[in-house]
Amino acid sequence: MRKHLLYLIFGLFISLNVSASYRPEASDKLINDGPYIFIVDNELKVKWIENNVFREDYVSPDNFNEIKKKFKLLFNYDDLKQTSLLRPEYKQSYLNVDSIGIITDIHGEYHTYINLLKAAGIIDKNLNWKFGKGHLVVLGDIFDRGSMVTEVLWHLFGLEKQAVKAGGMVHVLLGNHEFIVLSKNLSYINKKYEKAELISNIKYYDQYSENSVLGKWLRSKPVMITINNIIFVHAGISTEMIQRNLNIEQVNRKFSNKILGKDPAMVNKDEELFFLNKDNGPLWYRGYFRDTSFCESKIDSILKFYGKDHIVVGHTVNKGIISLFNNKILGADTGMMDKHPGEMLIYKNGSFYKSLHTGKRIKL
Numbered sequence: 001m002r003k004h005l006l007y008l009i010f011g012l013f014i015s016l017n018v019s020a021s022y023r024p025e026a027s028d029k030l031i032n033d034g035p036y037i038f039i040v041d042n043e044l045k046v047k048w049i050e051n052n053v054f055r056e057d058y059v060s061p062d063n064f065n066e067i068k069k070k071f072k073l074l075f076n077y078d079d080l081k082q083t084s085l086l087r088p089e090y091k092q093s094y095l096n097v098d099s100i101g102i103i104t105d106i107h108g109e110y111h112t113y114i115n116l117l118k119a120a121g122i123i124d125k126n127l128n129w130k131f132g133k134g135h136l137v138v139l140g141d142i143f144d145r146g147s148m149v150t151e152v153l154w155h156l157f158g159l160e161k162q163a164v165k166a167g168g169m170v171h172v173l174l175g176n177h178e179f180i181v182l183s184k185n186l187s188y189i190n191k192k193y194e195k196a197e198l199i200s201n202i203k204y205y206d207q208y209s210e211n212s213v214l215g216k217w218l219r220s221k222p223v224m225i226t227i228n229n230i231i232f233v234h235a236g237i238s239t240e241m242i243q244r245n246l247n248i249e250q251v252n253r254k255f256s257n258k259i260l261g262k263d264p265a266m267v268n269k270d271e272e273l274f275f276l277n278k279d280n281g282p283l284w285y286r287g288y289f290r291d292t293s294f295c296e297s298k299i300d301s302i303l304k305f306y307g308k309d310h311i312v313v314g315h316t317v318n319k320g321i322i323s324l325f326n327n328k329i330l331g332a333d334t335g336m337m338d339k340h341p342g343e344m345l346i347y348k349n350g351s352f353y354k355s356l357h358t359g360k361r362i363k364l
Helices: 002-021 062-072 076-083 110-118 147-165 176-182 191-200 204-208 211-218 241-242 246-261 271-276 296-306
Strands: 034-038 043-050 052-057 099-102 136-137 169-172 222-225 232-234 312-313 320-326 327-332 342-348 351-356 359-362
Touching: 034 062, 034 076, 034 147, 034 191, 034 211, 043 191, 052 191, 076 147, 076 211, 110 147, 110 342, 110 351, 136 147, 136 241, 147 169, 147 211, 147 320, 176 204, 176 211, 191 204, 204 211, 222 246, 241 296, 246 271, 296 312
Parallel strands: 099 136, 136 169, 232 312, 312 327
Antiparallel strands: 034 043, 043 052, 099 342, 222 232, 320 327, 342 351, 351 359
C-alpha cells in the first residue's frame, strides 16, 4: 500500500512539474495521447496525457475495465500480462487461407485505416473483428507522420486477439518506419508527439522500449511472411537478396536479433546487416516501381528462389493498388500519409481485388 501511495505522489509531482515547464499557446490544441503500458517488476503501469496533463497509474484486474472503457481497448487484462511471454517467430508460412485483407503504410491515419477496414468487411461498426477465418496483413509503417499512431497500434493489438478466437489471424509486419522509431530516430514524428514529449518528459521512443507492452509486441513481429503462394514484405525483395541466398527465416532472424532497436552505427559495421537495412533490403527497396531496367525475368528469378507466385509490397506510393507482370507484383501503398482515402488489397479464393473506401471491389 505504501509503495502504491509513494508512486502516486511521485506521479503527481511529475505532472505538476511538467505542466509548469510546458506552456501551450492559446491557439494550441489540447494534447491527448496514450495509453502507454509498461511491465515493471511484474506489475503493469499505464501512462497517458489528458488535456495537456501527464497522468500515470497502476493497472490491475480491479481497474482494467475502467481503463479499457476509457481508451476503447479491444482486449483483456490477461492479454497485457501475456505480452511478456512473446517471442519472435522467424519462419512464418500459412496455407489454405481463402480470404486475405492487406493494408499498408497507415502512418497514424487512424480514421482512414478504420474506414478501409469497415468498407472491406474486416471489422464491424463497433470496430470488432468480423473477418472470420480470414487473415489481415499490415505491411508496416504504422509509425510517423500522422497524429494517431497509438490508436492504430492498440486497435491492431486487440484485433489480433479477436481474430485468433474467430479462427483468423492478424499479421503485423515491420516497415522502415518501425525500424526508424525503434532505433531512436524521431525525424518523422508528428508535432503532437513532440509536444507530448515536453508534457510527459519522456522521449517518444522510450514509450516503445523493450519493457513496454507495445514495444515488446512490435519486437516480436517479422519482416517477411508467406500465405498460400504469396510473399508479404514491406518494400520488396531485390535480386541482390537472392544472390546472397537469404531465405525468409534468415531475414527475420537477422532483423529481430541484430538490427531492430540496435544502434544503426553498429549495424552498419556488419556488411550483410548494412545491406539488409539499406536501399536493396526488404524495408527500403523501390526497384519494382522506379528501376526502369527491372523486368519480368528478374521477378521470375525471385519468385523461383522462394517457391511462390506473387509478392505483395507497400512502401512506394502509387495512385491506387498497382499490379505488375500479371499480378506477380502487387503494390498496396495508396497514399494514406498524403490524406488520400486509400485502398485495400483483397485476396479471395485465388483472385486479387482492390477494395475502395466505398466498399466497391474491382478485380485485378
